[in-house]
Amino acid sequence: MGKLFGTDGVRGVANKGLTPNLAFHLGQAGAYVLSKEHPHPRIIIGKDTRISGDMLEAALIAGICSVGADVLRVGVLPTPGIAFLTRTLDVSAGVVISASHNPVQDNGIKFFSSTGYKLPDAIEDEIEGILLSEEKPWEAPIGGEVGRVIEIHDAERRYMNFLKNTVGRLDGLKVVLDTANGAASHVGPKLLKELGIEVIPICNQPDGVNINAACGSTHPETLQKAVLEHKADLGLANDGDADRLIAVDENGRVVDGDFIMVICALALKAKGKLAKNALVVTVMSNLGLHIALKNAGIQIFETQVGDRYVMEELLRTGAKLGGEQSGHIIFLEHNTTGDGLLTALQLLSVMKEQGKSLSALAAQMQRLPQVLINARVQNKEKSMNHPEVLKKVEEVKKILGDSGRILVRPSGTEPLVRVMVEGQDQNQLKVLAQSVIDVINQNL
Template identity: 50%
Template structure:
């Protein structure tokens, strides 16, 4: 059996790859593994279960709840809420684990199962591996202890989760948003009620688009992966800014009053300066990834803020933050983690904090985001090559060295193996897009000839 867990839980086409049987079995296995790991500490275990609005989430939620309850776990079913809300409630309610059913920014036919440990933290790789092992043992017929009578788990709808999460968001804001007009694109996803409510309670005038989920329209031409509707709405309504989430609202991208995109690097830059000013940016450090724009690094150096870069993936950003005690980190894609207030990327919190900075300073989002100049960045995927030799080919090394000499301090080259496909990603940044394109295409040709 190949590894079920990817970088963000177990994900696939619902009812084909991700079946009710798989969801139920994984939930039983998770209950057993976390109990064996000492998470339950001798008391009756509790789980928080939430989902995004996908139609398949309805039967998958039923399967997860059944699996947990059959393993003796009491379930608090919070309904449709963002992934970071489930993580927050898992910690705030003292639950032993949390389960979120979502495929994030993926198209509607997909879905996923993500587990959180006590405190609302993502599971370590070794716990995921153990869950897979136990699941496979159960699937192939190894019996497991089944509680009966009063030992089975009880299932309760916890409608209070919505207000408790919104109250948490409002409580951590440094200032109100009175006087701001904000357009919110909810991607017809999990934050369709939460985000507008939070912004309105914080004092903003709110206009929503993409906030009418029907189970089938999640991420369909809207949200953080499709910004054109938000850009048009911000300009049409004369709004101060726009905020876009993905299906499970763990990421946030923004649009300024002119309709220009503000990406995750720019959001991090704005929040880093705000948090340093407030004395909250521990060690004057922000964590990004190797894909962070060079313009972000240059801006942080100029402002006296250190940038620590990790492998691509918010889990690696979070690992670095927790290991070193950093307060802020994220990715260009809009996953932003404010560790003092969230255990994972929280798109609604990020959007609120960004809007709060606009309100507090009286400066436009375009002016605030102008702290960094985003250098042109070009990415070319080169398929059907031996990606394992990307770091050992002399021909490729010579070509990269030549490109780096040509770009100097105003550019950058990054070659990465795909984690799931036989391809190499060639990324080039340069002072202008024509130079970036020329260098990237030249390097892509060398990758084909050297590794093909």
Template identity: 55%
Template sequence: MARLFGTDGVRGIANSELTPQLAFEIGRAGAFVLTEGTHRPKIIIGRDSRISGDMLECALTAGLTSVGAEVISVGIIPTPAVAYLTRLYSANAGVVISASHNPVEYNGIKFFDKNGYKLPDEVENKIEKIMKEKIELPVPTGTGIGVRRECAEAQRDYIEFLKSTIEGDLKGLKIVLDCAYGASSTTAPILFKELGADVILYAAEPLGEKINVDCGSTHPEKLQELVLKNGADLGLAFDGDADRLIAVDEKGNIVDGDHIMVICGIYLKTHGKLKNNTVVVTVMSNIGLDIALKQHEINIVKTKVGDRYVIEEMIKGDYSIGGEQSGHIIFSEHNTTGDGEITALKVAKLLKESGKPLSEISSCMVSYPQVLVNAKVKNELKFEYMRDEDINREIEKLKNCMKGEGRVLIRPSGTEPLVRVMVEGKDHSKIKAMAKELAALIEKKLN
């Protein structure tokens, strides 16, 4: 059995790689590790809209209740809602069935601990150890078997929480919402309408067969079109489980996670709320972010790719904002994971307060062109580039050519037999050629 947990839980093609049997076993092992020693532990379970969700929720619930857990089903609801509700309902753990921005055929399972945080590697390893080694777990009978109940208040509790993250309302703003036919369909339209915004909806029904298809944060083209067509102030696109957000300004331009972190970081600093004067990002963030934040004398801490690594660094350094270019933004004052709807509210409120168009606000950061080229390399050789003199000599040569106005990033894939070569700089055609040449060299030397 290969490593089960990836950078964001367990993920695969539903009913093929992620089977009901596997979901059952994950439920048993996860409940045991996260709630060991607790009599009748309480576990929150939520999911996105994809059609395999019913099947996997039934199997996962069977696994959880088979070791005595009380399962509270909160239905189709955003991933960050489960993190919040786990804390609100004093549960022992939370679990989400979702494959985030991936196509409909995929699904996934990820856990939150009792404090609403994603699991560290060592806890995931304990769950995997039980499954791999087939360690015997308690098998309660009679009244010791767990039960399942539905929570009708969950959606309203989460919406009220979201409202509390900003002051005032959003009256006077015309906003297009793209809910990706996913989990945010159950909350975002209600939230923004109740806050007084003039709301135009797209992909705002929880239709599992359409989730992320030509919509959402990874496909914002229709949103851009609707913003221009309707003369909207702002477009907001969530992914399937609503833990990330991509915005569109009034001119139809994309405002990605890097831009959002810059404008929110500057706003927080201006209002004395940027803890330790720092924004946490990953190594994939655009160099334009570095330049913009340094111009405002804001410090930057970088982590490896994955929002849980951003969160770990935020906890360690007591920082208030961090995230990824893809739109996972964490506001630690409010939630313990990336929350697309909180991010959307922050951007909308900032827009209303400033009285300026988003295109003007986001112009404080200029994105440098980025080119990503994959080098095909066997899994066992993916890290050998670090020891190859020719490859390292070429990397240094490229860095010197850029004279501090670009960078080269080499990142072995965590799931595929690939080494990803990312080159960033001012001249797109130049960096494209650089990336292709370096990827070709890596393939030649390592195969």
């Protein structure tokens, strides 16, 4: 990857690493590269609810317009909503200003191509090359050639209609919805209500600084309590930009992305609609998922961690369903990126069609104990490949044998090495994971 683009666009602390100046120049370079095939390019821009979104949006718009491209501004909308609009409207590209599940001080800028997919590495590298070059390949337009801003007032309605058309009515269900004070805070409750669901919205009052704060898919504790308090059929939690979904069953137990993928894959297979009879997951998916789907005769394709790699494998294999334990799930039949609200509707539809509780559906997979511990390091690759660390990992593999596994990988967004151990005995797993962390720390 380049110096600026990470696994999910350009990320950083807003107004420090990710400055308005950087956003302005990124807007210029991005608009130029993505608009080469369009005589008068148009670019959609959306954002989540963080306070820095307005600042970065203004800078991005200025940069885009300064190279002669028009901006279609939609305001606050989930990331997958921008992906949908980008591929269904006559535009050159889409941009989302969001840092997903990260805390409020962070923000990010992510581009979609005109087809609604994330940009390939080669295009990101081209944008970055122009951004870092002192000489710019465009001539500044003047007069009527400068870009203008066009407000799109029906963006939310377009996105909602698209989502509603993927399922039937869902009357009779009682759902607590936690929108993480983020991009789905308005559209999420409204969508479920229009489908006949009794909705109890929580964490849906964004104030610019409370996005993902002790709520949403990364903090389901509040949702668990609310489900029990309201005696709801289930709870649903999005993250800040609503491209993830984590559920809570009627007993207050968390149902993560692995369970949701198993539920949906088995339901699609039963109807003969599981493309390629396959599911794409990452190396972080629980062994219980592999066992459940193997027993059902469903093929599993495995990738490294990151939704972009899941997407690449979906496109390579022809499968249409894939995702991550974190709740970032792609229904490629419907949308070109993970979509928390779309995933919610597919899950609710299975419950409605089969007349089963979420706990009963989740029981189709038995989760094996899993321990994840992080080590903060200066050099991720050097720490992971230190001879003593590799030796310790091999020792753990021998101890676990065929009944478990160990995975050591770098974080894609933080200076961390993650050690995940999976097996039968939770206490043993903790000891084994910590033993690897200790060796990493000793050899920093």
